[in-house]
Amino acid sequence: xxxxxxKSLVTKETIDYYLSIIKDEDEKEDFLSTVSKFDIRxxxxxxxxxxxxxxxxxxxxxxxxxxxxxxxxxPLHILDKKSLLLSSLTLSKILDMIRLNxxxxxxxxxxxxxxxxxxxxxxxxxxxxxxxx
Numbered sequence: 001x002x003x004x005x006x007k008s009l010v011t012k013e014t015i016d017y018y019l020s021i022i023k024d025e026d027e028k029e030d031f032l033s034t035v036s037k038f039d040i041r042x043x044x045x046x047x048x049x050x051x052x053x054x055x056x057x058x059x060x061x062x063x064x065x066x067x068x069x070x071x072x073x074x075p076l077h078i079l080d081k082k083s084l085l086l087s088s089l090t091l092s093k094i095l096d097m098i099r100l101n102x103x104x105x106x107x108x109x110x111x112x113x114x115x116x117x118x119x120x121x122x123x124x125x126x127x128x129x130x131x132x133x
Contacts, residue, residue, distance in 0.1 A: 010035050046074075054073045057089075
């Protein structure tokens with residue numbers, strides 16, 4: 001098994017960048033409050049699994065040993081564009097992923113409505129079950 005290396009997405013440069021584009025002072029305070037509590041690290045290389053690959057992301061709560069991880073899967077055929085892909089997995093997008101995963105409704109139809117998904121789509125139901133369990 002290959003040991004993955006990680007890089008932090010919560011750096012001074014990243015925080016300064018987001019603070020420069022956030023205009024509302026309350027939003028800036030919320031952002032700083034959130035990122036000061038966590039470190040988010042992403043694997044520097046993809047992990048290939050079958051016909052897909054993923055980047056493993058760790059969310060570590062500062063000052064504790066609590067941590068969780070998420071994986072973002074992509075089809076294997078886009079692996080040759082990985083530098084573009086890795087740069088597109090920004091702190092903002094990962095925070096959105098965390099928010100979506102943390103806000104899973106107990107009601108499947110409500111989940112579909114909130115996430116603009118089609119309740120009749122079997123993939124949507126699989127995604128919901130993955131998130132809900």
